[in-house]
Amino acid sequence: MILALKNNEMLTRLPQVRGTYREQAALADVSWFRVGGHADILFAPADEADLQSFLANCPEDIPVTVLGACSNTLIRDGGVAGVVIKLGRPFGDIKINAERQVDAGAAVPDLMLSKQVAEAALSGLEFFRGIPGTVGGALRMNAGAYGNDTATVLTHAYAYDRKGNRHELKAHEMGFDYRHCALPQDLIFTGARFQTVPGDKTKIHAQMAEISASREDTQPIKSRTGGSTFKNPGGADPEGLKAWKLIDAAGCRGLRQGDAQISDLHCNFLINHGAATAADLETLGEVVRQRVKDHSGVTLQWEIKRIGREAI
Numbered sequence: 350m351i352l353a354l355k356n357n358e359m360l361t362r363l364p365q366v367r368g369t370y371r372e373q374a375a376l377a378d379v380s381w382f383r384v385g386g387h388a389d390i391l392f393a394p395a396d397e398a399d400l401q402s403f404l405a406n407c408p409e410d411i412p413v414t415v416l417g418a419c420s421n422t423l424i425r426d427g428g429v430a431g432v433v434i435k436l437g438r439p440f441g442d443i444k445i446n447a448e449r450q451v452d453a454g455a456a457v458p459d460l461m462l463s464k465q466v467a468e469a470a471l472s473g474l475e476f477f478r479g480i481p482g483t484v485g486g487a488l489r490m491n492a493g494a495y496g497n498d499t500a501t502v503l504t505h506a507y508a509y510d511r512k513g514n515r516h517e518l519k520a521h522e523m524g525f526d527y528r529h530c531a532l533p534q535d536l537i538f539t540g541a542r543f544q545t546v547p548g549d550k551t552k553i554h555a556q557m558a559e560i561s562a563s564r565e566d567t568q569p570i571k572s573r574t575g576g577s578t579f580k581n582p583g584g585a586d587p588e589g590l591k592a593w594k595l596i597d598a599a600g601c602r603g604l605r606q607g608d609a610q611i612s613d614l615h616c617n618f619l620i621n622h623g624a625a626t627a628a629d630l631e632t633l634g635e636v637v638r639q640r641v642k643d644h645s646g647v648t649l650q651w652e653i654k655r656i657g658r659e660a661i
Contacts, residue, residue: 359390363432364406367395376429376657380419381481382619383573384627386428386657388414396439397539404537405513407432413511414656415537417486418458421576426627427658436485440539445469450504451543455485459492467557472548473502478557479564481576485538490652491525495560498585500525505542511535527584528652569612573621578634579649592649593617596637599644606633619653631655 360370374391377383394400407413412431416422440454443465451474453462462484463477477487479494486492487499488506503520510516516536524531564570579596583589593616596602602616608625611633612618619630638649 359411359431362408362411363390364403366392366403367399368393368403374433376416376419376424376433379416379435380422380424381573382423382575382621382625382627382630384426384621384625384630385424386426386627386660388429388433390432392432392434393437394434394439400434400436400537400539401509401513401515403513404509404511407511409511413535413537415485417455417483417489418481420481421486421490421653423575423627423630423653423655425631425655425657426660429657434537436539440485445471449545449547451545452540453484453543454540455483455488455538457484459483459487463557466545467550467553470548470550470553471545472553473545474543475553475556475560479560481570484541488523488538488541489530490528490654491523491530493528493585495563496587498525498527502543502545503541504544506538507540508532508536508538510537528580567615569614569618569620572612572618573623574612574618575653577617577652578619579617579638580652582647582649590647591617595641595645595647595649599637599640601637601640604633604637606636609633611637626660627657628660 371391374388376385376388394403413434414429415434436456440456442454443457443462444452449471451466459477459480459482463474466474476495476497480492482492491499493499500520506518506523508516579592581589581592596616601611603613604611607629608622609629610620610622612620619634621630642648
């Protein structure tokens with residue numbers, strides 16, 4: 350009851366919006382791991398102007414967090430404080446101009462982006478077929494797969510800061526590195542522009558089919574998982590150190606804690622077999638990090654974004 354009262358008080362301080370506010374919204378429902386607590390307030394903006402107005406008028410002492418597809422996010426069991434913004438259909442458009450540039454909203458699934466561009470016989474975004482996230486998440490972490498990444502195809506990104514100011518950023522201003530964007534965490538991406546080149550539709554679809562088949566063969570994509578757990582210490586270098594090899598060498602393949610497990614198929618994937626908590630998954634990840642450190646001297650860095658409060 351105390352938590353509900355605090356949420357009610359918070360709600361009275363939030364600006365009027367055309368979208369929706371929802372108190373104590375269950376975030377496990379949207380998490381690929383199917384774990385995590387509630388959002389104090391979940392906000393779904395009606396459109397970009399609604400988001401801008403909210404940010405311009407939201408009290409600065411109220412935390413704001415943005416969630417995308419939650420495919421590479423672990424939401425802790427105590428939930429997320431303040432307002433969680435979930436960008437939905439109003440941020441899901443894809444448009445292609447005469448210069449073969451593709452404008453995509455932050456909520457567009459990477460899979461959908463790759464498919465629609467392929468149908469237009471445009472090449473360059475095939476690798477997005479192997480990324481189970483959204484455009485917004487791809488911008489935030491320079492998502493990549495199968496020898497390519499967001500930085501190589503991005504021309505512009507569009508975002509708002511906590512004061513509601515709009516920013517148009519060129520690719521070189523993003524501070525991209527391997528699975529990293531150097532921009533402030535409070536910037537909220539609303540869309541991006543990508544450059545493509547003409548291609549053969551049959552060959553493009555064939556390449557995407559290969560990517561899809563490779564994922565099915567090598568990753569536990571039908572499980573409750575969150576994508577790659579740790580960054581490759583060798584970065585994007587194909588000859589560099591791979592997280593999964595270090596984990597395997599440390600004897601962690603198949604390691605289990607309750608219903609949390611390191612995948613037998615690909616040991617850089619955490620799996621929830623049904624009853625695992627976020628704490629179980631995070632604890633298991635830390636056990637793996639320590640075992641790898643003890644075995645090889647390498648400290649693995651989390652690729653999965655961990656957010657929220659631990660359960661009391």
